[in-house]
Structure formats: structure tokens, C-alpha cells
Amino acid sequence: MIPNSPIRADRIAADIDALAAITEPDRPWTRRAFTPMFLEGRAWLEHAMQAAGAVSQIDHAGNLVGVVPGRNPALGSIMIGSHSDTVPDGGRFDGIAGVVVALEVARALRDQGVVLDHTLEVVDFLAEEVSIFGVSCIGSRGMSGTRPAEWLARTHDGVTLERAIAQVGGVPHALAQRDDIKAFLELHIEQGPVLQNEQLDVGVVTAIAGITRIEIIVEGRADHAGTTPMAARKDALTTAAWIALGVEELGKALASGETHFAATVGEFEMTPNAANVVPARVRMLIDARAELRDDMERFIDELARGVAAIADKTGVSVQAPRIVSDNQPTPCDPDLLIVLDAACESAGARHRRMASGAGHDTAWMARITKAAMIFVPCVDGRSHAPDEFATTEDIALGAQVLLDAVIALDKQLQETE
Structure with a gap:
């Protein structure tokens, strides 16, 4: 890590361990959306958001959002985050790392006494993984106004998706496209071996396949x-x-x-x-x-x-x-890619540009705002498996890149607007 960095690797590790511990007892690491374990994880995240100085809320689409007001709320929001739900038997870092890093960025700003001009939002999207209802990215599609209306009638064990969204605190029929988010950034484990094989720290994602x-x-x-x-x-x-x-x-x-x-x-x-x-x-x-x-x-x-x-x-x-x-490919915003490249340089992170072969919530957020991603290495490229693993050091360096990018964006977005 960078000397005197406000990013604390110990907090990141503790958060990931705490969320990972909330799992089906006989199926680590399993916390599928809409299940009791998922709601327990959400409760933990809500408390963590509040401890980081954010006001937590569930939006209409069922996403958990922690809001840290900026000095000039009229400027809109910079949103960071990912998802906390998992696939069966594998998900200790997939999604979770991105949510925890977003929390750590909020804490690092607070610890430094930095208040952004834009509002900062930390998001845990609902059901990024294929859910028990057979569909994915439910929360980001809802936030972007792209969730198909007919999905609400899908059922699992006699419960409709409409009812399930309401049970997690959403308002299923109040589908509204957000227009106040000025940029969205997501950190994620790579889920592939490229960064490890090339001994790099960060992948700046150019597009989602x-x-x-x-x-x-x-x-x-x-x-x-x-x-x-x-x-x-x-x-x-x-x-x-x-x-x-x-x-x-x-x-x-x-x-x-x-x-x-x-x-x-x-x-x-x-x-x-x-x-x-x-x-x-x-x-x-x-x-x-x-x-x-x-x-x-x-x-x-x-x-x-x-x-x-x-x-x-x-x-x-x-x-x-x-x-x-x-589904068409989703290119990431070219201006954000430049910001992320610069943030990698300032953090001393060895990096390269690369595409994502996996789907992510970023693809849906790109429908309504500037959006981009960064990848951090995962051991042997393993993901969606019980032995999925990423080192705390790699995640913490990614958090530093994200922090630097958010601070830079807070100024740059005002200049471009």
C-alpha cells in the first residue's frame, strides 16, 4: 500500500470475513438474493454504511444505498459499489469485494475530513447473480429503468418476484430511471487469470462483453x-x-x-x-x-x-x-477510463486495459450514466467456486485507485458540466 494511505487493509479484511461468515452453514460461501441469509447480510451492510457516515435506504428497485451528502447536492451523485449476493457454493469475494471497497472509500474520506462536492452513494445492488427467480441484475436493471415488467410475475415456491422485491423493502411497480447519477464505478475481482499471469495489480475495464x-x-x-x-x-x-x-x-x-x-x-x-x-x-x-x-x-x-x-x-x-x-457489448465510458488510468499511476498500481467476459451491474448502469470498472487479481483466476480468493493487499490497492478516481471525478465532472 501507499505510505500514509487512508485506506486500511485491516478494515477491508474484517468486513470481507464478516460477510463471508453469513452463509448457509453447509454450503460456504452461499448467500443468494431473497433468502434469509441474504437479508442477514443486508442488515450487516446497513449497519456498516451507517457506521461509515452514510444514511442507508432501500430504493424502489430493492437496492441498498448508503448516501453521504455532498457540499452541493444539486451536482448529483457519484455512485460506487457492487453486489453482496452470491452463486451457490462460491462467492466470498465476487461482488462482496466491490461493496466493501466502496464502504472503505467512504470511511477513508471521512477519516481525512474530506467532503465531496457531489453526493457519494455506496450501493449494494439486488440480485446481480442469477437469482432463485431465474433472472439476474434485478436491482441495476430496476435503477436504470430497464427491468422487464413481465419479470414481476416470475415465481419461486409460490412467491412472485413482485412480492419478493417488496419483502426486501423495494416498491416493485415504481420503476423509475435515475437521472441524477453523474458517474458509476465498480471494483470487482477479475474472475480470470490475466492479471495474475502478467503480474499486474489492476485491470481497467474497457467494455463488458x-x-x-x-x-x-x-x-x-x-x-x-x-x-x-x-x-x-x-x-x-x-x-x-x-x-x-x-x-x-x-x-x-x-x-x-x-x-x-x-x-x-x-x-x-x-x-x-x-x-x-x-x-x-x-x-x-x-x-x-x-x-x-x-x-x-x-x-x-x-x-x-x-x-x-x-x-x-x-x-x-x-x-x-x-x-x-x-445482448450487445457495453463499452465503458472513455473519460472514466482516462481517470482510472491516472488513478492507477498515482497509486503506483501496475495496470492494463482489458475487457470483461462476465456480465456486471455496470453494464446496466451504463444505460443512464458514465460507467466503468476496475478489476483486481484473484488467485489462479478462480471464481464462482468455494476456493475463490483474492488477497487483502490486492483489494486494498484497488481501493486506493477507486478513492483517487472518486476524488478526481468530483472535480472533473464539475468542469465538464
Whole structure:
């Protein structure tokens, strides 16, 4: 850490340990949105926000927000934070690090006697991870006015999402887009190995990859596995295997440049799935992620041509690839990237620019304000797993970068406005 820095690594470590301890007893580190454990974690965060000098409140979308008034509230807010909910069995740092660092920035400003001109808001977004209702980023979509109205009717164990948002303190139908947030910054663990492998301290995130999911259905013919000649088979699995290998090859080709691209056959269903029957049908779901939309368009086009060629070669029918969902990439604000680069330099953090292959609340906040992210390393790139880990030193250095960026933004935003 920087000598005489107001950022205290011991407070960060204690906060992360305290939140991590609030978990399903037999499933560390599990605290899913809308569950009793999540509400217990929220209560802890609310107390921590108040101790940091913030006024805590639940907004209409169900987000927990700690507000530290600025000298000139008419200027609007600078918002920092992330999410405290987890995936099952893994989430000691994912999201939590960003919320805790936002708290530490508020405490560091208080300890120095610094009052920003803008209001500072520390946010814990509701349900960034895929929730028990099957949807994600519920809070940031609500704050940005982009949460689909039909989501409120989704149910889990007889409870609607509408009721669940109300139970955490939100007002489900009062969907309103915030227009007073002038900038949003989020710290997050990288969830990948790049920073560790390159021995860097911080990643300045240039964009959040767009995610496209594509379904492919292969229709073969069920036959006796012992009596049907090899040359006479319509084996859906063999054809699907050729397609899966093609997806990997095409993904590697698109990932060979300077921008981020990844493609994965993440779901695979085969029927009748019996040892003595030639596979009759395979359903595949491809998850493709691109920093640049042009790369995704190329992937979709070349995938369709490749699938058609494989079907011609094997003689097995393959339905044309069907796009199930398609989200555009979200570039981070270029002005904020410059501020974050400068903050890394002032903090002495070795850094690089990089894209995020994972989705984040920042992507939805970018719909309504200037938004950007920084990554800190996580050990071996592991995330969404019980052994997910990031060192306190790395997180604290990221907190210093965030603090320096907030102070710089407080002045710069006034100049640009």
C-alpha cells in the first residue's frame, strides 16, 4: 500500500470475513438474493454504511444505498459499489469485494475530513447473480429503468418476484430511471487469470462483453447400436461432436486478436441416451461472448455456414442455429477510463486495459450514466467456486485507485458540466 494511505487493509479484511461468515452453514460461501441469509447480510451492510457516515435506504428497485451528502447536492451523485449476493457454493469475494471497497472509500474520506462536492452513494445492488427467480441484475436493471415488467410475475415456491422485491423493502411497480447519477464505478475481482499471469495489480475495464446464446438441434435416427452398420447410421451425437469442435476452433480464431472473444458449448442434451441405441437427437446451447459486435456477427455467420457444411458431410439433419438471447457489448465510458488510468499511476498500481467476459451491474448502469470498472487479481483466476480468493493487499490497492478516481471525478465532472 501507499505510505500514509487512508485506506486500511485491516478494515477491508474484517468486513470481507464478516460477510463471508453469513452463509448457509453447509454450503460456504452461499448467500443468494431473497433468502434469509441474504437479508442477514443486508442488515450487516446497513449497519456498516451507517457506521461509515452514510444514511442507508432501500430504493424502489430493492437496492441498498448508503448516501453521504455532498457540499452541493444539486451536482448529483457519484455512485460506487457492487453486489453482496452470491452463486451457490462460491462467492466470498465476487461482488462482496466491490461493496466493501466502496464502504472503505467512504470511511477513508471521512477519516481525512474530506467532503465531496457531489453526493457519494455506496450501493449494494439486488440480485446481480442469477437469482432463485431465474433472472439476474434485478436491482441495476430496476435503477436504470430497464427491468422487464413481465419479470414481476416470475415465481419461486409460490412467491412472485413482485412480492419478493417488496419483502426486501423495494416498491416493485415504481420503476423509475435515475437521472441524477453523474458517474458509476465498480471494483470487482477479475474472475480470470490475466492479471495474475502478467503480474499486474489492476485491470481497467474497457467494455463488458455482449453475450449471445445460440441453440442448435441435431436430428438423427435411433437405431440398434449393435446391428446397424456404421455406414448406415444417422448418429446425432457424432454430428454434434463435429459442431462442438467447430465452435471451439472458431472461438479460438476470433480470440487470437487483441479483443476479447469466447465461445462455449455449455448445455448438451442427448436422447435417448442409452448405451445400446444410436443417438437420435442432440440439443446444444452455445454461450458466445464478444467485446466487439463485429466479432459476434462474424461468429454467427461462420457458425451457420459451418453447421450446414457438417450436416452435408454427415447426412444428418441439423436445424439452423437459433439465437435464444442476444445482448450487445457495453463499452465503458472513455473519460472514466482516462481517470482510472491516472488513478492507477498515482497509486503506483501496475495496470492494463482489458475487457470483461462476465456480465456486471455496470453494464446496466451504463444505460443512464458514465460507467466503468476496475478489476483486481484473484488467485489462479478462480471464481464462482468455494476456493475463490483474492488477497487483502490486492483489494486494498484497488481501493486506493477507486478513492483517487472518486476524488478526481468530483472535480472533473464539475468542469465538464
